[in-house]
Amino acid sequence: MKVEENISNFPEVLGTSSLNRDAAVSHLATIEEGRMNDASSIHPPSFSESQFDVILRRQRPRSRKHNGLKVTATPSRFVHACDHFEFAGWGSVSYLDLTPEDISFGEAKCKIVAEAPTVGPWTASAVAANDVCGSVFYAFPAVVAVAGVYSPVSLFIATLILFLWRPIMEELSSAFRAGGANYTFLVNVTSKTLALAGGAITLLDYAMTVVISASTTSEYIAGEVTLPFPVYVGALLIVAVPLLVSLLGMKESARTALGILSFHMITMLTLSIMAIITWAKRGNGQIRENWNAGHSPSSRHIVAQVFNGVCIGMLGITGFECSPDYVITVRRGQFPKVLRNLHLPVIPLYSILMLLVLAILPIQTVNGGLNVLSILAQETGGEWLRILVIIDACVVLSAGVLTGILSACALCERLANDKIIPGVFLFRMPYTDAQIVAITAFVLLSGVLYGSAGANQRIISSVFALTWLTVMGLFPLSLLLLKFNRGRVPRQRRVSLSWTALTLAITVVVFVGNVAMDPKTVGYFSAYAVGIVFFFFVNSNKVQIIRYIYWAYDQTPLLHQWSWARRMSSIFMRLLTSLRQQPVCVLAKCDEIHHLFRMVMYVKKNEQASCLKLVHLYENVEDIPSEIEANAKLLDEAFPEITVDLVFVQAPFTPPVVAALAHKLDIPRSLMFMSSPGPESNILLEDYGTRIISL
Structure with a gap:
């Protein structure tokens, strides 16, 4: 081609605003001169050259016969009905x-994100730490029920296992520094279907956090005073306060969470000091009596009790899985310190406090109900300390309810933006900016879970343990998929493949251990998980589902004779197009x-x-x-x-x-x-x- 012929079509191809015409003439002239001088030195054509010198491919003419739609020789599956929406x-x-x-x-837009307020590692730790440290109130009785006098050992081992997850969470959060935790990780490293399942399990975890926090608070209050209504009514009333707070648009302040955590840690420290003083005064009589009553002479039974205690003891560290949700609010490079601050305090807190319980209280009392720590406070410090522990339980567990609601709202917003749940979940109230649809739906979901479990604290605890373990298992699974599918993504931390596989294997073993102790709880867990996954699946695949319905209409000639059925088919076509x-x-x-x-x-x-x-x-x-x-x-x-x-x-x-x-x-x-x-x-x-x- 000649340069003049090339350049005559140049603006039509590239647009007059994209390239200066004189520069284009000079560029093409240089190309043509180079070809004439040395044909053997031609390199693969650039984009601008290929527009004029290379006939790449020719599409067949686009026919107007079918309103400009793409046509194909492949037979349509819709024989009797219109199939224009297929193309x-x-x-x-x-x-x-x-x-x-x-x-x-x-x-x-970027400035808003860049200037969003961030917090330091201690303040950021407080949000999730209220869940982690607050779980002491419902974990102790459940652990003692299966581990007996070996409960301190079980809790110590359970807290040490968290060392496996910390580097995994660090690598994932450094690769994808965004909210949504496991859903965000999975949607970036694998198909949306698996991410959908991860989002469903995470939402179930938030719901179970709300349920167990509210029910434990109600049980604690019922153990101290006589309520004029059933315990489950008290749990609903306790949820009402965080629900009202969230509907008013008041978001959980990191400083407020830090204040609640500080109060909780001071209370636990005071209780521990008073228990140590009481133990020193009374001696080892009670712990020796508990040991003689619960010690097993068989090594096999000891190992079984300790293992079962570890499985249930994972309840004591629930809330740790929420920490990646707040990574975006943490200053860059500080997230490993957040995980450290969450993890290290619970190692001595749980094992030492459990040991003090067995040193002062009869094991029959510990097995008797949820109010273990308040009874310990009464024995060691008197009425004032008992009241302090009860107030602490109500405050920190209510904070856990609010954390569950707000975390669920953030997840629902992400899921709605990704078209996994209906867009109505993004609707906000005019003045408070609260996500009223998401909040209401989530609280109703929590109520359904609570009611279907018969308000039984044991069932709720067991299902929560399985849910938490599943969520924790998604972290090493996400990392394995990240390494294989998105290995080029830059990140600050690299965890070995063997470490990741070991963590996933331990998660499976502990999950199986929980199922073996109470097989029927896996039925509750499966029903809840499948129900939420089904809702997500239907919404994210509604186009395909409507196509199935439309195909059924197409394959039923009798319906084509009825006017209402024909109108319905038109509605289906418009719906498929709009979706x-x-x-x-x-x-x-x-x-x-x-x-x-x-x-x-x-x-x-x-x-x-x-x-x-x-x-x-x-x-x-x-x-x-x-x-x-x-x-x-x-x-x-x-x-x-x-x-x-x-x-x-x-x-x-x-x-x-x-x-x-x-x-x-x-x-x-x-x-x-x-x-x-x-x-x-x-x-x-x-x-x-x-x-x-x-x-």
């Missing part, structure tokens, strides 16, 4: 200019067809979208991959149900540009996908807010 429109190639106003908007209207965006760096194909396949399998924006950011036109347009057209041909639009944006790949692009395309950043940045990259994924979908 999306043809894709296009366009150039998008980001105006200075768009860039300013993106910078403002797939939200486009998604894939940020493509290269033009390799196999890589682009995998990314489109991810969208097809995991998203209910009929339009995919394939966006390539470039700074110089010569840097655009030469085959990207041709391959985008191939993908547009290969997926009739998805419109593949190729969009070129002349801008650097930076967080403000991505935020501006999301605003310009009207696509949430949670629905913008990209491949893993390399280990040498300086990219911080939390600044972009996009999802990682390929290696």
Whole structure:
């Protein structure tokens, strides 16, 4: 081709605003001169060259016969009904200019995130620590019931096991510094289906936190005074206070949580000191009596009791799984200190306090109910200390209820943005900004769980233990998938594969141990988990479900004779179209067809979208991959149900540009996908807010 012929079509292809015409003439003239001088030195054509010198591929003409829809020779599964919704429109190639106003908007968005208040490791620890340290009130009686006099040993071993999870959580949180914990980890390292299950189990964990915190508080109060109503009514009343607080838009302050934690630790320290003084005065008579009454002469039975105690003792460290939810509020590099602050205090607290209980109280009293610590306070300090312990139990456990509600709201917001639950969960009250739908639905879910368990504290504790272990098992599983599927993601910590596998194996062993002690609790756990997963699955696959219903209508000729059935089919068609209207965006760096194909396949399998924006950011036109347009057209041909639009944006790949692009395309950043940045990259994924979908 001649330069004049090339350049005559140049503006039509690239757009007049994308490239200076004189520069284009000079560029093409240089190319042609080089070819004439030495044909053997030709390199693979650049994008700008391929537009004029290389006939890449030709799409077949797009017929207007079918209203511009893609057509295929493959027979339709819908024989009698219209199947136009099966085929999306043809894709296009366009150039998008980001105006200075768009860039300013993106910078403002990023500035809000960058200037969000962060807290230090001690303050950040307090939010989850109220759950971890508050679990002492319901864990002790459950552990003594199975481990007896070996309870201090079981609790000591259970707290030591947490050393396995700390480096795993550090690596995951340094790779994906965002809220949502296991759901966020899984959705970035594997399919959305597994992430959906992880989100369901995490939500169940939050609900069980609310249930056991409220029921334990009510049981504690009922053990001290005579209530004019049943214990389950008291539990509902206790939930009402945090519910009202959350509906008023009052969010859990880290400083308030630190104050509650400080009060709890001072109370436990006071109780421990008074118990040590009492033990010194009374001597070892009581602990010797308890030992003689509960000691087993068989080594096999001792090991079994200690193991069972470890399995149940995991209840004592529930709340530790919530710590990654707050990683975004912690100053960079401080999250390992948060895990340290959460873990180390509970090692002496639980084992020593359990030993003091057995040294002062008869083991029959410890097995008698939940009010173990208040009875210990009465024996060691008198009425004033008992009242202090009761107040502490009510305050710290109520804080646990509020933590569960707010954590669930944050998770529901993430799930709604990712189209796993209905968008109505994002609705906020006008003045308080509270997520009224999410809060109400979550509290109702907690009430259903409590009622279906018959308000039985033993069943609730056992189900909570299984739920917690499942959530903790998702951390090593997420890390294994991260290493295999997204190994190039930069992160500060690297845990060995053997360490990760050992942690997962121990989780399975402890889970099986809990099931073996009470097999029927696995039925409750399975029913709850399957119920929530089913709700998530139905909502995230509603397009496919409606297609099944529509197919059933198509295969039933009798229905085609009824006018109401025909109207229903039209409604189904409109519904299918509207549910797939939200486009998604894939940020493509290269033009390799196999890589682009995998990314489109991810969208097809995991998203209910009929339009995919394939966006390539470039700074110089010569840097655009030469085959990207041709391959985008191939993908547009290969997926009739998805419109593949190729969009070129002349801008650097930076967080403000991505935020501006999301605003310009009207696509949430949670629905913008990209491949893993390399280990040498300086990219911080939390600044972009996009999802990682390929290696």
